Every structure is written in structure tokens, then in C-alpha cells.
Amino acid sequence: MPPPVPAISPRLRSKLRTLAKTQSKAVERTYATLLSLEGYNALTAAARKDIFDSIAFSADLWFQCLLDGKPPADPVMDRTAAFARRRVHQNVPLRSLLRAFRLGARELWRTCTELAEADPALAHELLFEVSPYLLDYFDAMAEHIAEAYLDEQHQQARWRGSLLQQLYDLVFHAPDDAARFRETVEALGLDATLPRIALAVDLDLRDHAPSVREEALDRFALGAARHFEIKPDALVRVWHRERLVFWLPCVRGDSMTRNDQRTADHAAALTRAEPRVLSIGIGLMNEGARGWAASVEEALKAVDFAPRAKGTDDEPATRVHRFSSIAIEESVRSSANVLRYLVSLAEQLATEADLLATLEAWFASGQRRRQTAEALGVHPNTLDYRLERIETLLGAKLDDAHWIARLDIALKLRGVTSAAGHDARKKEKKARAGTKKAKGAAH
Known part of the structure; x- marks a missing residue:
């Protein structure tokens, strides 16, 4: 008083x-x-x-x-x-x-x-x-x-946290309840009709105890809002499948492509400023509860399946992965028959040594023969022979745009499949080691 x-x-x-x-x-x-x-x-x-x-x-x-x-x-x-x-x-x-x-x-x-x-x-x-x-x-x-x-x-x-939990449940468990979704988003002071893009962020929080982790996430969200040039309250945040998920508001009237590129640029700036960010996946622009959920799934797939380029001292590897970069492969992956067909193309080449490496180098060099031969360290005639052999085995035409697209996707799919198989073998080996250790302890 x-x-x-x-x-x-x-x-x-x-x-x-x-x-x-x-x-x-x-x-x-x-x-x-x-x-x-x-x-x-x-x-x-x-x-x-x-x-x-x-x-x-x-x-x-x-x-x-x-x-x-x-x-x-x-x-x-x-x-x-x-x-x-x-x-x-x-x-x-x-x-x-x-x-x-x-x-x-x-x-x-x-x-x-x-x-x-x-x-x-x-x-x-x-x-x-x-x-x-x-x-x-x-x-x-x-x-x-x-x-x-x-x-x-x-x-x-407390009120906002309750609304965010309700929004989480609607998006991931009741996406067809459009009326409640709209009411919840508007209760948060947001425009339910505005399209959004989902980001899935892998954060290194090992140095934060669980008791202070929420505070660390709050600080990170404030920094993210600054980098994405939006007000903190406009950045909808949830924790989903061990990743921090943001739904970013898009610029109304702008194309999906421009919103995708703008988000990627801001995300790249965020990773440069925040070393705790291990990787960021970016989904496609969408709207409504089902659209928000779809964008999150895309962002997660971008983190899990996007190709990882090796960085150098001059040019570090990117930590930002866009679903738009793997959209074609993902659409193919959803069709079992098409997937089997494309994977079989790569498997057919794997029967002869050097053919897969030759095709990968050819794509990496932009389908330029001289640069491909130099990258492989072989004579141009040797390269010509290998490319002709690839055409013979597959019945392909390497000057045909349709075949180029097919083989490019086949190689990318094989790379993802090989990486997934490698991870699975590592987990299986670790599990066997744990079982063996447990048996030894029992005796």
C-alpha cells in the first residue's frame, strides 16, 4: 500500500x-x-x-x-x-x-x-x-x-499452455474437428485461416536438467521468433516425437515456393546463430488441423531422409533440410510397386562392380563426361564403356530426360534405404551385445 x-x-x-x-x-x-x-x-x-x-x-x-x-x-x-x-x-x-x-x-x-x-x-x-x-x-x-x-x-x-495442449490433441488426434480447431487457434489470438509451415528442430539439450529444460525451450523460441521476424506469440510451439515443432505463419498470397525458400533462409540463419541446433526439417505450407499435421510429418521426414552432404572448413554441411527437396522421392516411396521398380534398377547395376559408383559420379558431375571421368580417375573411353554397359543392362537411354529422372530417384532411394539398413544393423548389433552382456551377468 x-x-x-x-x-x-x-x-x-x-x-x-x-x-x-x-x-x-x-x-x-x-x-x-x-x-x-x-x-x-x-x-x-x-x-x-x-x-x-x-x-x-x-x-x-x-x-x-x-x-x-x-x-x-x-x-x-x-x-x-x-x-x-x-x-x-x-x-x-x-x-x-x-x-x-x-x-x-x-x-x-x-x-x-x-x-x-x-x-x-x-x-x-x-x-x-x-x-x-x-x-x-x-x-x-x-x-x-x-x-x-x-x-x-x-x-x-498457464492458460496458453492449456490451449496449446488442446491444439496438439486436435491436430494429431482429431484433425477433422474443424470448428474446435478454429476456436482454439483464435483463442490463442491467431488467424486460423492463415497457412503455416511446420519446422521440426533437433536440439542438443544434454546440458539442461529436466527441471530447467522448459525455460531453455522458451529462450530458444524467443530467439527463433527474432530470426523468423515474427512476434513470439505468433510462433506456435509443441514437443512432438522427441523434437521441438514450430508452426510458422506464412505470408498470405505468396506462393508455396517463396514461403518455402524464405523459411529455409531464416532457418539457416538460426542454425548459424544457435549451435545447439543439430538439424531443422521444413514441411510444406498447409492449413487447417489436417494440413498442420501433414506439414509436421513432412518436416520430420525431411530431417530423417534428406541427403546429408559432407561439409568442409570453408563450407560447413547444412543443418536445414527441406521436404520440398525430397518430395518426389517421398511420393514414389508411398507407391509400393513404383518403389520396387526403381529400387530394382539400382540393384541390377549393383551386380557389376563400379557401375553404381559411375552412375552416381555422373549425376554428381551434372552428367558431364569429362568431369565424371576426372572424378573417377578413369580414361574417358573407360567411362563411355561403363555408361554404355548401364544402358545395355537397363535398356535405358542416358540422353532421355525420363530415364535421367528415373535413375536419379533410384539412386537417392537406394541411398536412403542403405542408410536405414545400416542404422538398423547397428541397433541390432547393439541389442545383441546387450543381451550377451545380460546373459554373462546372469551366470
Whole structure:
């Protein structure tokens, strides 16, 4: 509660009563200064009016306390707390709000010193009676609004967390409930009709204990919002299948291609700035609960199946993987017959040494024969023989665009299959070793 109000002389009371009716300049100066502070500088017109009204109310309240000789009543304190609670929803940081109170106190004191300049007889009373009260009063009010602000922030976090859990359940378990999806997204203050792109982020959190992991994710999400140039509240975040998933708002009216490229550029900047990011998968733009879920699946596949290029000191390997880069292979993978056909092409070449390596080098060199021969370290005639042998075995034409596309996808699919098989063999070997160890321990 604010401190006891000092008794003031009739002379000062008369001056303050007049000043209280004409203190608009102090309010306007405070308001103009606030608009340069973080959080205040991006407010809507309606929110700015609320700020101006709250400054005027605070100034009137201080004068009224001095003139009445008593601290503000509980309903007035509740109204002050309501101002603080609204600042949470207006995204005004607490430090900016407290700074606003200090600026207001300074402007009111500046106004009072003008009284002393005009009437030196009041200087002693203003300095030794009013000045200490002003400092104590605004210190107590700042503590009051900070408590209200933090309480509202806590309530908002719990409420938002509940909504995010509800959104998670809808997207992954009830994607056909369009009405509840729309209501939940809008309750979060977001546009349910705006398309979004999902990101699946692999984060290294080994140095964070479970008790502080959520706080680390909060900090990372704030940094991600800055890199993607969006407000933190616009970045929808969930934890799914051991990865951090973001749904990023797209630019309405832009093509899928442009949104995909823009997201990839921002994600690359994020990986450069944040060494804890092991990899990021990017899904395709989509909308609605089912579309959000599909984009997440695509982002996860991009992380799991995108080809991993080896980096160098001059050009590190990318940690950003786009589903759009493997979209054709994934569509093929979903068709069992087509998949078997394309895999069989690579398997047929595997029956003769060097043919697969030759074809891979040929694609890596952009189908340029001289560069391919140099990469393989063979004579051009040897390369010609191998390419002709590939055509003979497969009945293919390496100058036919359709065959080039087929063989390119076949090699990529074989690479993914080989990598998956290698991982499976490693897990099986590890499991056998664990079983053997357990048996040894039992004996």
C-alpha cells in the first residue's frame, strides 16, 4: 500500500489544486517519452489511448491523495492493477512498464519544482514533505503493479499452455474437428485461416536438467521468433516425437515456393546463430488441423531422409533440410510397386562392380563426361564403356530426360534405404551385445 500522506499547508494545497487541473503538459511529456520505449513503440491506436488515459489517471490519483490527505482506496488500487494486467496482453515488457512509472514520477516532480520557482516560500515544504512522499508513493505503486503484472503473466502462461495442449490433441488426434480447431487457434489470438509451415528442430539439450529444460525451450523460441521476424506469440510451439515443432505463419498470397525458400533462409540463419541446433526439417505450407499435421510429418521426414552432404572448413554441411527437396522421392516411396521398380534398377547395376559408383559420379558431375571421368580417375573411353554397359543392362537411354529422372530417384532411394539398413544393423548389433552382456551377468 502507498505510504501515509503528509499534511500540507493551505497555501500549497491551493497551488496543487490549481496544478492538478492543468497538469496535462506533464501527462503529454510522459506519454511522448513512453512511445520510444520497448513495447510501447508498437502499440495499436486503441492501446495508445489506453496508455494515455492510464498516465492521466495516475497523475490525477497522486494529486488527489495529497489534496485528500489519504491513500487511494481498494477499488482505485484494483483499477491500477487492471492497467498492469492489460500491459501483459499488449506485450509491454515489465521493465518498460516500471520505467514508465519512474518517468511519470519525474515529470510530476518537475511540475512541482516549477511551483517552487514561482513561489520560493513553498520550496522547503516541497523538498522535505512532498518529495519524500512522491518517491515512496511511486515506489509502492510500482511494487503493486509489478505484482499484478507478474500474476497476470503467470495466469496467461498457464492458460496458453492449456490451449496449446488442446491444439496438439486436435491436430494429431482429431484433425477433422474443424470448428474446435478454429476456436482454439483464435483463442490463442491467431488467424486460423492463415497457412503455416511446420519446422521440426533437433536440439542438443544434454546440458539442461529436466527441471530447467522448459525455460531453455522458451529462450530458444524467443530467439527463433527474432530470426523468423515474427512476434513470439505468433510462433506456435509443441514437443512432438522427441523434437521441438514450430508452426510458422506464412505470408498470405505468396506462393508455396517463396514461403518455402524464405523459411529455409531464416532457418539457416538460426542454425548459424544457435549451435545447439543439430538439424531443422521444413514441411510444406498447409492449413487447417489436417494440413498442420501433414506439414509436421513432412518436416520430420525431411530431417530423417534428406541427403546429408559432407561439409568442409570453408563450407560447413547444412543443418536445414527441406521436404520440398525430397518430395518426389517421398511420393514414389508411398507407391509400393513404383518403389520396387526403381529400387530394382539400382540393384541390377549393383551386380557389376563400379557401375553404381559411375552412375552416381555422373549425376554428381551434372552428367558431364569429362568431369565424371576426372572424378573417377578413369580414361574417358573407360567411362563411355561403363555408361554404355548401364544402358545395355537397363535398356535405358542416358540422353532421355525420363530415364535421367528415373535413375536419379533410384539412386537417392537406394541411398536412403542403405542408410536405414545400416542404422538398423547397428541397433541390432547393439541389442545383441546387450543381451550377451545380460546373459554373462546372469551366470
